[in-house]
Amino acid sequence: MSEIIKWQSPSNIALVKYWGKHGMQLPNNPSLSLTLHKSYTEMSLNYEPSDGLNVELYFDNERNTRFEKRVSDFIGSVVDVFPFLLNHKIKIETTNSFPHSAGIASSASSMSALALCLCKLEEKVTGTEYDEAEFFRKASQVSRRGSGSAARSMYGAYTVWGKTSALADSSDLHAIPVPEVHEDFKLWRDAIMIVHSGVKNFSSTNGHKLMQDNPFSEVRYDIAFENVARMVDILKAGDIESFMDVTEKEALMLHAMMMTSGRGYFEMKPNSLNIMNEVRAFRRDSGLPVCFTLDAGPNVHILYPTSIKDQVIEFVEDRVAPYCENNYWIDDVIGSGPQKLLV
Ligand code: PMV
Numbered sequence: 001m002s003e004i005i006k007w008q009s010p011s012n013i014a015l016v017k018y019w020g021k022h023g024m025q026l027p028n029n030p031s032l033s034l035t036l037h038k039s040y041t042e043m044s045l046n047y048e049p050s051d052g053l054n055v056e057l058y059f060d061n062e063r064n065t066r067f068e069k070r071v072s073d074f075i076g077s078v079v080d081v082f083p084f085l086l087n088h089k090i091k092i093e094t095t096n097s098f099p100h101s102a103g104i105a106s107s108a109s110s111m112s113a114l115a116l117c118l119c120k121l122e123e124k125v126t127g128t129e130y131d132e133a134e135f136f137r138k139a140s141q142v143s144r145r146g147s148g149s150a151a152r153s154m155y156g157a158y159t160v161w162g163k164t165s166a167l168a169d170s171s172d173l174h175a176i177p178v179p180e181v182h183e184d185f186k187l188w189r190d191a192i193m194i195v196h197s198g199v200k201n202f203s204s205t206n207g208h209k210l211m212q213d214n215p216f217s218e219v220r221y222d223i224a225f226e227n228v229a230r231m232v233d234i235l236k237a238g239d240i241e242s243f244m245d246v247t248e249k250e251a252l253m254l255h256a257m258m259m260t261s262g263r264g265y266f267e268m269k270p271n272s273l274n275i276m277n278e279v280r281a282f283r284r285d286s287g288l289p290v291c292f293t294l295d296a297g298p299n300v301h302i303l304y305p306t307s308i309k310d311q312v313i314e315f316v317e318d319r320v321a322p323y324c325e326n327n328y329w330i331d332d333v334i335g336s337g338p339q340k341l342l343v
Contacts, residue, residue, distance in 0.1 A: 011106065016032040116143075167179070185305075193320055267298055
């Protein structure tokens with residue numbers, strides 16, 4: 001008899017970036033992110049006993065052999081943690097809340113959703129019972145092995161992954177929630193401007209690898225360690241000026257690493273730059289707390305507190321959306337983490 005487990009898990013955007021890794025997906029520096037609300041993966045896992053491990057994957061109701069290969073490889077790589085997988089047939093059905101071709105990295109939301117389903121499957125099949133904290137810690141640890149940034153999607157609001165002297169419980173193995181967040185940072189929003197919806201020039205796997213020979217990598221890691229510690233203090237103190245300063249520098253530094261890695265490559269597009277200039281001009285002219293960050297691609301995330309939503313949306317519609325593909329952008333907000341839909 002087959003049974004179903006179902007989770008919804010969000011994407012996240014790093015404010016202090018993870019770029020460079022070693023060993024089994026261990027980060028060369030800690031990172032800190034904001035969990036999103038509207039950008040998520042919904043995944044159901046249907047399982048039944050079988051002679052060997054067998055994985056089938058349906059994305060948007062259609063069998064997807066490319067994703068199936070990635071997920072099978074990942075599942076095959078975690079049989080040391082979940083040996084029972086070796087005699088189960090697993091059918092995964094998955095969808096994302098954001099359009100397939102929006103150019104938004106879905107690895108954080110999808111790998112975290114998969115890790116949550118696998119941890120729940122472990123409880124069901126083996127009778128193990130985790131308390132809530134242990135459950136999410138384990139899911140974070142497992143998802144890290146699929147995609148480093150996925151480890152941070154396990155918790156709401158702000159999350160740190162990687163050992164930092166600023167937080168005693170932090171670890172390279174899994175993420176933890178940032179324990180103290182000032183009221184002024186609790187209701188932030190993220191306008192995700194879709195500059196380009198195609199595939200990135202370089203996969204993040206290659207990007208991480210190229211950091212090994214980047215001449216600035218050691219300096220970058222040192223700065224990231226400092227920035228995570230600073231950001232933990234900034235979030236606690238409610239220091240919005242410093243938040244914007246660190247966030248923008250981190251985005252630009254990530255792309256500077258790409259431009260100085262290997263033969264040098266660009267993930268930004270001219271319109272990414274146009275948008276970042278617009279954000280800075282708007283901040284200067286209005287005096288409002290609005291800043292930008294970038295993921296590894298060309299899309300620009302505009303971050304701001306909910307209290308100034310009307311002014312920012314007007315600015316985004318008038319001056320920024322015209323730089324986006326088909327004027328497309330996603331009006332997202334800080335989220336509260338994964339949700340159990342069916343277990
Ligand atoms: O999780 P990965 O291996 O796809 O790496 C993601 C790295 C960045 O998205 C560029 C930064 C981050 O910390 O999320």
